[in-house]
Amino acid sequence: MAESTDPFLGAKGVASHSTDVRFVLETRGLTVRAGGRDLLRAVNLSIAPQQVFGIIGPSGAGKSTLLKCLNRLIELTPGLRVSGDVRFHQESIYAANMDVDSLRARIGILFQQPVVFPKSILQNVIFGTRHLGKVPRKEWPDVAERALREAALWDEVKDRLRESALLLSVGQQQRLCLARTLAVDPEVILMDEPTSALDPKSTEAIEELILQFKQRRTIVLVTHNLAQARRVTDHVACIAVHDGAGQLIDCAPGDELLGDAQGDEVTAYFESRKRSKPEP
Amino acid sequence: MRRFKHHVFRFATGACVVLACGVLVLIVLAIAMRGLPAISWQFFTEQIRLVGADGGIFYNLVGTFILIGTAFIVSAPIAVGLALVHGVYLRERRHRERLTLLLYLLNGVPSILFGLLGLIVFVKFFGLGKSWLSGGVLLGMLILPTVTIALIERIASLPGKYVEAAAGLGLTQSQIIWSVILPQSLSGLVTGSLLGLAHAAGETAPIMFTATIFAGATFPHAIKESPVLSLPYHIFILAQDSFDPAVGAKLWGTALTLLGLVLLLSLVALPLRLKIHEEAHHG
Numbered sequence: 001m002a003e004s005t006d007p008f009l010g011a012k013g014v015a016s017h018s019t020d021v022r023f024v025l026e027t028r029g030l031t032v033r034a035g036g037r038d039l040l041r042a043v044n045l046s047i048a049p050q051q052v053f054g055i056i057g058p059s060g061a062g063k064s065t066l067l068k069c070l071n072r073l074i075e076l077t078p079g080l081r082v083s084g085d086v087r088f089h090q091e092s093i094y095a096a097n098m099d100v101d102s103l104r105a106r107i108g109i110l111f112q113q114p115v116v117f118p119k120s121i122l123q124n125v126i127f128g129t130r131h132l133g134k135v136p137r138k139e140w141p142d143v144a145e146r147a148l149r150e151a152a153l154w155d156e157v158k159d160r161l162r163e164s165a166l167l168l169s170v171g172q173q174q175r176l177c178l179a180r181t182l183a184v185d186p187e188v189i190l191m192d193e194p195t196s197a198l199d200p201k202s203t204e205a206i207e208e209l210i211l212q213f214k215q216r217r218t219i220v221l222v223t224h225n226l227a228q229a230r231r232v233t234d235h236v237a238c239i240a241v242h243d244g245a246g247q248l249i250d251c252a253p254g255d256e257l258l259g260d261a262q263g264d265e266v267t268a269y270f271e272s273r274k275r276s277k278p279e280p
Numbered sequence: 281m282r283r284f285k286h287h288v289f290r291f292a293t294g295a296c297v298v299l300a301c302g303v304l305v306l307i308v309l310a311i312a313m314r315g316l317p318a319i320s321w322q323f324f325t326e327q328i329r330l331v332g333a334d335g336g337i338f339y340n341l342v343g344t345f346i347l348i349g350t351a352f353i354v355s356a357p358i359a360v361g362l363a364l365v366h367g368v369y370l371r372e373r374r375h376r377e378r379l380t381l382l383l384y385l386l387n388g389v390p391s392i393l394f395g396l397l398g399l400i401v402f403v404k405f406f407g408l409g410k411s412w413l414s415g416g417v418l419l420g421m422l423i424l425p426t427v428t429i430a431l432i433e434r435i436a437s438l439p440g441k442y443v444e445a446a447a448g449l450g451l452t453q454s455q456i457i458w459s460v461i462l463p464q465s466l467s468g469l470v471t472g473s474l475l476g477l478a479h480a481a482g483e484t485a486p487i488m489f490t491a492t493i494f495a496g497a498t499f500p501h502a503i504k505e506s507p508v509l510s511l512p513y514h515i516f517i518l519a520q521d522s523f524d525p526a527v528g529a530k531l532w533g534t535a536l537t538l539l540g541l542v543l544l545l546s547l548v549a550l551p552l553r554l555k556i557h558e559e560a561h562h563g
Binding site for chain 2: 071073076078101102103104105106108109111113115117118127131177180181184
């Protein structure tokens, strides 16, 4: 991780890489309203650094909405009102003086469907780097190689960096998107069901990468695949619809919550999952 | 009975297509038959002689290209600005609808009124006299709604995932505009401009008091008091004089040239537009 020079983090951002700060991201009473309805209600989460934090729950419970609140990408969706607070290294990201764009460079995101730009592979990898303008042009190839290696894609594409990224398989495209995010060197990566569009082999590749990343980064992984949550997460939060709004039902270390399900909603959720789709 | 109605309806709609094609074919044939004999290399390269009864339309072509070129340069940046206001900065639907309504109102202003406006503002108030610049700016304003609406539609059809992905990397709004929105909507600007310019090339009313004369102009030498010749005004004047067979031949030759120019601009725009639809489906 590069030493932080972002104005809003300053000395505190550097300090956060040591262990004296317990949580990277915290939500306090996070509520999202659409029209007169709560999509999410009063969610409190504390995410510790260098771990994989899983968010599980049925479809429509607001998992993706919650994820997008963590780097304020939610603001691109019109008609939503966010209240409560999200803190990144103890600083409110919804504060008036927050530099949202720098924040999003520090908290990257990977979507369910890979979003590659209709450009070459190389152009896609350095897309964020070049437009953020913090790295000189002559270092772009190095940035691209490092990011592609970290996303385990370098060997597959090193001879065809100038080809269109649209020619890659969906699994490769998703790793390309991961490389594009890594090229900006984010401290946290939010992942919104990153493997649900992928075949088992590509899924395995992404899961292996997630486990490697947590040595240096914090991962927040939304998934509706409980087997996946068991394989890669350290800590799990379960979100489900309760009283007409998505709410936090349970939050515990992964093996605790997933090994020995507690509480009605979690049990019901597990039961319905087992009925509809047996675990592999 | 229901099948019969169905067939009648299909026949009626088919007849509408035949009618529309028929009108186009009739116009093209009528003008081509009369105009083709006048067309020659000299017709395009010589200047007008004998008050339109002899010579060619070189400076009329030059003038029309100068006018529509200026119209493009004037309208393109304003259209980009308006389309960005519509697609990026206005967040409320009802404000966007108001902007669209404004554009349709502007589109409905009769072109002769643009001509009168130009006479008052450019020719008199700014003292430009008859000038290519006045005409070009007026034509630019005339086609502004066409260009802007094509661009707005293009920006609206951009998949939101690109903007989201760019924002997720930490790009600012202006960086997103330059790196995602503008490059991907460029084809909308080109298509809209070509269709607009095809329209502008044939307009007579906005330029007849402000920019164009019948004879005696060559390349513009200045901005003030510097009119150009043009194709549509040439047709307008010759048509009033067409009892002379020599003038008539030149008239139809000019008409065929203008028709060819306008069809060419529209035809170039069409494949581009189809390409856009294809991208929207695969994107």
